[in-house]
Amino acid sequence: MNKKEQIEKLDIKRAEALLQNYRGEFMATMAYPWIASKVNLMNKLFTQFLKELAHYCEQI
Numbered sequence: 001m002n003k004k005e006q007i008e009k010l011d012i013k014r015a016e017a018l019l020q021n022y023r024g025e026f027m028a029t030m031a032y033p034w035i036a037s038k039v040n041l042m043n044k045l046f047t048q049f050l051k052e053l054a055h056y057c058e059q060i
Helices: 003-029 033-059
Strands: none
Touching: 003 033
């Protein structure tokens, strides 16, 4: 595995770790129904961003 492949794998692992951390924070916030809809939308947008980022990294 060359250095570029190693960096790409680290970036994807970092994105996955960020997503898991974000999901934990998201689930904790869902306890407050008055902000749940905004948080849900934010979570969907962030998840889509991470998917697109991972797809981009796979193409490099």
